[in-house]
Amino acid sequence: xxxxxxxxxxxxxxxxxxxxxxxxxxxxxxxxxxxxxxxxxxxxxxxxxxxxxxxxxxxxxxxxxxxxxxxxxxxxxxxxxxxxxxxxxxxxxxxxxxxxxxxxxxxxxxxxxxxxxxxxxxxxxxxxxxxxxxxxxxxxxxxxxxxxxxxxxxxxxxxxxxxxxxxxxxxxxxxxxxxxxxxxxxxxxxxxxxxxxxxxxxxxxxxxxxxxxxxxxxxxxxxxxxxxxxxxxxxxxxxxxxxxxxxxxxxxxxxxxxxxxxxxxxxxxxxxxxxxxxxxxxxxxxxxxxxxxxxxxxxxxxxxxxxxxxxxxxxxxxxxxxxxxxxxxxxxxxxxxxxxxxxxxxxxxxxxxxxxxxxxxxxxxxxxxxxxxxxxxxxxxxxxxxxxxxx
Numbered sequence: 016x017x018x019x020x021x022x023x024x025x026x027x028x029x030x031x032x033x034x035x036x037x038x039x040x041x042x043x044x045x046x047x048x049x050x051x052x053x054x055x056x057x058x059x060x061x062x063x064x065x066x067x068x069x070x071x072x073x074x075x076x077x078x079x080x081x082x083x084x085x086x087x088x089x090x091x092x093x094x095x096x097x098x099x100x101x102x103x104x105x106x107x108x109x110x111x112x113x114x115x116x117x118x119x120x121x122x123x124x125x126x127x128x129x130x131x132x133x134x135x136x137x138x139x140x141x142x143x144x145x146x147x148x149x150x151x152x153x154x155x156x157x158x159x160x161x162x163x164x165x166x167x168x169x170x171x172x173x174x175x176x177x178x179x180x181x182x183x184x185x186x187x188x189x190x191x192x193x194x195x196x197x198x199x200x201x202x203x204x205x206x207x208x209x210x211x212x213x214x215x216x217x218x219x220x221x222x223x224x225x226x227x228x229x230x231x232x233x234x235x236x237x238x239x240x241x242x243x244x245x246x247x248x249x250x251x252x253x254x255x256x257x258x259x260x261x262x263x264x265x266x267x268x269x270x271x272x273x274x275x276x277x278x279x280x281x282x283x284x285x286x287x288x289x290x291x292x293x294x295x296x297x298x299x300x301x302x303x304x305x306x307x308x309x310x311x312x313x314x315x316x317x318x319x320x321x322x323x324x325x326x327x328x329x330x331x332x333x334x335x336x337x338x339x340x341x342x343x344x345x346x347x348x349x350x351x352x353x354x355x356x357x358x359x360x361x362x363x364x365x366x367x368x369x370x371x372x373x374x375x376x377x378x379x380x381x382x383x384x385x386x387x388x389x390x391x392x393x394x395x396x397x398x399x400x401x402x403x404x405x406x
Contacts, residue, residue, distance in 0.1 A: 066152050066153075066154055066162035066163055066164035067085040067086055067164075068082050068084050068085070068152065068164050079118065079119070079120035079121070080118075080150070081118050082116075082117040082150070082152075083114070083115075083116055083117075084111075084113055084114060084115045084116075084117060084152070084154075085114050086113040086114060086162075087114070088113045088154070088156045088157070088162075089110075089112045089113070089156065090110070090111065090154050090155050090156035090157050091109070091110055091154065092108070092109055092110075092111040092115070092152065092153075092154045093106075093107070093152070093153045093154070094107065094150060094151060094152045094153070095150070096119070096148065096150050097148075098148055103136060104135050104136060105126055105133055105134075105135055105136060106136050107128070107133060113154075116129075117129065119133075119150075149165065150165070151163075151165045152164045191223055192223060195222070196225070198225065198226065199225050199226040199228075199230075202226060202279060202281060202310075203233070205359070205398060206277070206400065209357075209400060209402070210306065211276050213234045213235060214236070215235070215236045215273060215274070215275045215276050215277075216230040216231075216236065216238070216275065216276065216278075216279075217237075217239065217240070217271075217275040217300065218230070218237075218240075218279045218280075218281075219263050219278065219283055220239075220282065220283035221247070221250055223246050224246075224250025224251070224253045224256045226239075226279060227239040227250060228253040228254065228256050230277070231256060232255065235276075235277065237255065237256065237257070238257040238258060238259075239256070239257075239258040240258065240259055240261040241260065242260070242261075242262050242263075244260050247259060263287065263293060263296070264292075266296060267296070268299045268300065274300060274301060274302035274305065275302060275305060276302050276304075276306070277305065277306050277307075278297060278301055278305070278307045278308070280297070280309050281309075282311065283311070284309060284311045285312050285334050285339055286333050286336075287335055288335045290336050291347050294347045294350075294351045294353075297351070297401075298352045298353060301353075301401075301403040302403065303403055303404065303405045304403065304405045305403050306400065306402055307353065307400070307401040307403070308399075308400055308401075309344065309348075309398070309401070310396065310397070310398045310399075311339055311344070312327075312337065312339060312395060312397070313339075313340050313341050313360060313392075313394060313397040314338050314339060314340040315340040315341060315342065315393070316393055316394055316395040317393040317394075318363055327395065328395070340397075341358060341360060341392060341397040341399070344397060345358065352404070353401035353402065353403060354402045354403075354404055355400075355401055356400050357398075357399070357400040358397065358399050358400075359390075359397070359398040360390055360391070360393065360394035360396070360397050360398075361390075361396055362389070362394050362395045363389070363394070
């Protein structure tokens with residue numbers, strides 16, 4: 016189903032980085048067992064399987080997405096396009112033979128599939144005004160096998176708003192509270208050995224206030240800032256929460272009344288145009304002896320090396336600084352005046368993963384001892400805890 020060269024590439028890269036061999040038995044894969052020498056990956060037998068799709072896109076006032084659907088099969092392909100704001104705006108079924116190249120584009124306020132006009136559904140007018148596009152595919156082969164895949168793209172659609180403050184307006188936070196429910200506890204668990212018993216707490220990029228509320232329940236005088244008016248409005252409905260709209264990229268020390276004993280910046284610095292300036296501002300806002308927690312992407316990751324331009328760090332157009340890595344963070348923090356007290360690498364970013372080889376490797380990374388790769392600096396996420404010296 017897949018090119019042998021891609022499998023060999025995955026094996027060579029892993030062997031080089033892990034110092035051990037990986038036996039990939041079949042591209043329809045799951046991790047099934049391990050030994051001292053190899054991770055064995057075997058075929059998953061299931062009536063519903065993953066539809067292997069690779070995609071790329073470019074957008075301006077017009078947009079086009081090219082999906083390469085791989086494999087060797089015949090059947091009926093169903094797909095629908097939607098945005099959280101507009102709902103499903105296109106839905107169709109076509110007989111296909113794989114492999115297939117599927118070009119979907121918007122021209123003159125009309126949708127086209129491989130050059131043919133596609134009607135919209137539900138009376139939705141084009142161009143669309145939401146920057147998050149979702150595509151859901153389902154294929155039933157002539158043999159009765161069901162293959163499915165869902166993709167999401169944060170891209171510019173028609174007259175969609177482009178600034179972060181406009182981008183984060185409600186629909187992007189759909190299910191945010193449930194998806195991020197564990198984040199406050201995870202942050203505080205990481206800070207357990209460094210937290211003061213009380214003090215002033217600031218979250219930069221507070222979203223709907225989950226972590227600010229969590230800090231308030233633990234005795235901190237807690238506040239937050241965010242670029243989204245909608246998110247701040249939701250946050251201020253929480254008990255003990257005081258949040259306001261402020262773009263940290265444009266903030267200065269004068270925008271804050273006092274210093275803070277604990278500052279949290281989770282999944283934010285990669286969205287800033289001037290992360291080095293932000294690091295220096297963090298130092299100015301942190302009280303002597305205070306703690307700063309930063310979580311962000313790591314461009315030195317293994318998956319970045321594997322996926323290259325398809326890496327998840329590039330999938331969000333609001334990532335102004337997707338080049339950030341743990342080495343830069345450490346250097347920038349020390350240059351600003353901080354002491355680095357803890358750094359942790361973790362997570363595998365599987366955005367844009369386009370075939371079962373990478374899905375299998377994603378699972379393999381979670382099997383000991385492959386997690387050592389993440390801890391040694393190859394994870395897609397990095398967590399940095401800093402302290403401002405007392406003197």
